[in-house]
Amino acid sequence: MSRIAPVEPPYAAPVAETLAKWMPAAGAPPLALFRTLVLHPRLSDRMRPLGAALLGSQVIAPRDRELVILRTCARVGAEYEWGVHVTAFSSAVGLTGREVAATCAPLATHAWSDSDAQLIRLADELHDSGTVSDALWSALAAGRGAPELLELVTLVGFYHLISFVANAAAVDHEPWAARFPAERSFAPAISPSAA
Numbered sequence: 481m482s483r484i485a486p487v488e489p490p491y492a493a494p495v496a497e498t499l500a501k502w503m504p505a506a507g508a509p510p511l512a513l514f515r516t517l518v519l520h521p522r523l524s525d526r527m528r529p530l531g532a533a534l535l536g537s538q539v540i541a542p543r544d545r546e547l548v549i550l551r552t553c554a555r556v557g558a559e560y561e562w563g564v565h566v567t568a569f570s571s572a573v574g575l576t577g578r579e580v581a582a583t584c585a586p587l588a589t590h591a592w593s594d595s596d597a598q599l600i601r602l603a604d605e606l607h608d609s610g611t612v613s614d615a616l617w618s619a620l621a622a623g624r625g626a627p628e629l630l631e632l633v634t635l636v637g638f639y640h641l642i643s644f645v646a647n648a649a650a651v652d653h654e655p656w657a658a659r660f661p662a663e664r665s666f667a668p669a670i671s672p673s674a675a
Contacts, residue, residue, distance in 0.1 A: 484649040486515030494521070502528055511564065512651050513642070527641075534638055539631045542573040544599055550575075550583035551603035552636050554664070558643030563657035584664040595623070599632070606636045 487495055495518055502514040502524075517524040537545065546569050553562035562583075570580050582590035587600050598619050605612050612620075612633070620629060645651075653659070 482512070482516070482650045482652050484516050484519065484651075486512050486651070487518055488515070498524060498528075511654060513560065513564075513646055516649050516651055517645065530634075530638060531642070534631070534635055537631060539627050540635065542569070543575060544595075544632075545635060546570055546573045546575060547579070547583065547596060547599050548603050548632060548635050549639050550580065551600050552607065552639040553643050554584040554660070555603060555607040556640060556643035556647065558639075558646050559660045560646040560651050560653055560657070561639065561643050563659055564654055566658035567654075567656060580658075581661045581663075584661055586665055589665075594619075602632060603636050606633065607640070 491499060498518050498521065499510040499514055502518075503510045514524075517527065534545070540548075546565060549565050550562055550570070553559075553565065566580055578590070579596075582592070583600075587597060587604070592600060598616065601616050602612060602620065605616055617629075620632070624632075
């Protein structure tokens with residue numbers, strides 16, 4: 481059960497307008513996360529443009545973007561956001577079911593390409609240490625320019641933020657969204673039920 485009850489329809493006009501910006505697809509009901517964020521209009525209005533810019537980016541390939549998002553959410557234990565992205569984006573960007581499951585397991589448990597392994601390590605290193613090792617940075621920079629490097633780091637940071645909100649507010653899972661695999665290896669340091 482969520483700690484912060486999201487707004488429910490019928491929505492007041494300003495709320496409906498904001499939710500329409502978060503969910504531009506006609507007919508798609510707004511996500512519980514967005515219906516929670518809209519309780520703080522100023523925060524919601526400032527977060528949405530960055531999220532939209534990252535999802536609509538022409539700098540990072542969509543498959544790379546989703547791989548980084550899934551790994552970040554898995555490491556933070558954000559099943560809500562992980563599941564939404566798995567269901568909404570993973571197959572459309574070419575991630576296989578095995579790759580999706582492997583975002584929830586140690587790096588060595590899957591035969592990632594060098595490029596994919598670098599992206600997984602980026603999410604891991606930022607999560608674990610708040611920075612990127614010189615060796616990984618050099619490997620990433622060998623095939624990517626400054627805009628892509630900056631955006632990849634921002635992507636990990638933004639999805640930490642989204643994951644923290646979803647986890648701390650205990651946003652209820654979308655009924656249609658994927659759930660973590662049973663063999664997930666990354667557990668949150670403190671489970672929400674133990675806190």
